[in-house]
Amino acid sequence: MTDPSSGTPELFELPRERAEIAPGAVHVPDWLGLEDQRELVLRCREWAVGPVPMRHVVLPGGGRMSVRSTTLGRDGTPYRYLRTGGDHERAPDMPPWLSALGRRAVLEAYGAGSPDARDHRPDTALVNFYDAAARMGMHQDKDEASAAPIVSLSLGDACVFRFGNTQTRSAPYRDIELRSGDLFVFGGPSRYAFHGVPRILPGTGPAALGMKGGRLNLTLRMTGRAGPAR
Template sequence: MSALVARPTMEIAPGAIHVPGWLTLHEQRELVAACRTWATSPVPIRHTRLPRGGVMSVQTVCIGWHWQPYRYTRTADDVNGEQVAPFPDWMVRLGRRAVCEAYHDQQTADRYTPDTALINFYDGQARLGMHQDNDEHSPAPVVSLSIGDSCVFRVGNTQTRTRPYTDIELASGDLFVFGGPSRYVYHGVPKVHQDTADPACGLGSGRLNITMRVTGLTEPEDTW
């Protein structure tokens, strides 16, 4: 989706930075192609089942470490028992570029070494409720990349799922980084705007969201 009016970089809250249009169309297509490969094997994309029996409306596949509520493991014991695809070096470099773009701090960016990514696919009806990304043992920033249909992204506070919060639009190619005081903000996606993506991004429909994280884990027995 091409904006008629330029959208500036904005700090939504301290440490929560929105950089519109950060990924080029070529980069978006490359990420879509990689995600399609990861979605088929070794652990296929799926709707995650929650501990109380509910099923998430987004579909998820992981690389590096496998996430299931609410822990990380090397093998996807809740899916097929296979070890997830490794986290590639080129994704580490992309994550460092993103952190540098958001914070303009090369030293912080150079230290950033993500080792997992949760890749969520939203169809037009999918939603994600307010939640914190707090299953990691590291307070390093989360790097979020959006491809495909735009969405309403709700950025809350660190204390409660309710107000105050700010709604912004995330469009294809947008970068959002949350770290520092905003590392544990509640956030969610209450709405996806169907058919708003540029077909040149490589995604025919829906929204792809890639969130890179640092787990702080080293061996499988470190999970909890």
Template structure:
């Protein structure tokens, strides 16, 4: 019976807030449909190649700015040279709502960034199949300390949220399920984090995603041009 009750907000340290079930099913459907459109171009979904030759198991498509290790550009010079799709206003507004809702639960996140001032200009859309993982890393290629907004759709994953000093302990493992929101800003903005496992078959096909996990992260690059 407890599984039918909404889960409470969770804090993973000052500035880091997890709101389970934040997205409605209809919002998830809309995001899945949009992600399918973005994945088809102008810059398609791809496995990112790392500078030392490795290839990420996650597949990614970018909006607004194109990310490749370890910089942003308007064109996807490592894929097809085309300019990435624009970040739509409705998705930026969803990001503002996310910051506002999580800031109500943790003032540390909003000490510098009022929700109405949050203006994301890029989104990374990551698709995880059942074997994909994401190693511990910092989101530090931005020239802004504005919060990062993370939305999950599809299969549940084990998300590891660490500290700002390094990849090692202390860290906290939580499960991010379909519809969950996670925002980290303020003192948690540059914490190391990663995905250690995707639990196949745990997503709801009613979202429009038959398998795998979609993760959308909204960010402020602090770049111009």
């Protein structure tokens, strides 16, 4: 890892510790090994050119997001704004292995005794790509009918992840550096906390991923919708 402020390698970097950022919000550094990260990057490349291609989304209010996004599972429901056209465009299925990874992530964060961990079965995913200039404003994840935890996986360049409170976009909040392979889970009292990405740290991703810059973020979610995904 390179210190972004100096551009020089950190020779004696201390191991990063698992931390509960707020009640129900858990950061697990280096959760994904390098091989798992590489596999996810390859899958993201496939999804990026799939039937619902990765693109700059125009939100219902007319704003254009600086990140590029695509979706998996539930035919894009409830994320209708991720579509480019008519109902014939179908998001790829949520792969069972990715849903299983989401459940394993919640088990890692909360432990096997947690009801959230036992019952967690993500049926949709959002995949976002941040270039060096991309940002994500403070927002709440409220599109889902379910209040199940959100699983966030980071790949590539590190970012400053701003995790706030459930009442307002402004302070108090806490800034956390999320690096490639990191896991962040938030649920329970923190499920509807405002959060965002004010900054990407270019040149900090593992060269072995072959990404040539930028950050990929996968968020795995339960929509809470009854019935089959199709």
